[in-house]
Amino acid sequence: MRQSRLATVDSVTALLDKIISQSEASDATSAAPSPLVFTNGVFDILHRGHVSYLVRARALGGSLVVAVNTDASVRRLGKGADRPINSWADRAIVLAGLAAVDFVTSFDEDTPCALIERLRPQIYVKGGDYDIETLKEARLVRGWGGEAYALPFVDGYSTTALLDRMRS
Secondary structure, rough: HHHHHHHHHHHHHHHHOOOOOOOOOOHHHHOOOOOOEEEEEEEOOHHHHHHHHHHHHHHHHOEHHHHHHHHHHHHHHHOOOOOOOOOOOHHHHHHHHOOOOOOOEEEEEOOOHHHHHOOOOOOEEEEOOOOHHOOOOHHHHOOOOOOOOHHHHHHOOOOHHHHHHHHH
């Protein structure tokens, strides 16, 4: 019994080790397998669309870093007065629990461009609900020879749609 409790403690520690501050991000990702894939988002209520997207993103490279909007940043996005539903810490822990995700960090700005500039990923991805050609983040990564992709959107799965269904 004691052995299984220790394994659980080790598992939780490994999960928390995936959550890194912006100041730790450069060192952590520079030692990670490449190419480094970067994505960002709110990930408020994790659903099938998110998981499918993150698995596809991870398949593009050697490691995946997910930058998650802080709570204040989510509120500035205008997603609704009650958003985010889950705090940044809760969203980060849930994402860290996914095998496809190697690192989770935060950003408080309106875009993660400063963080992208610091990490210099080789690949930037967003969901297919975004026009990748209009994103400053994509232009930034392509500026140093990287690639940017819009991954297929899984129709019918969004946090906003889930919340609308729950409210009605």
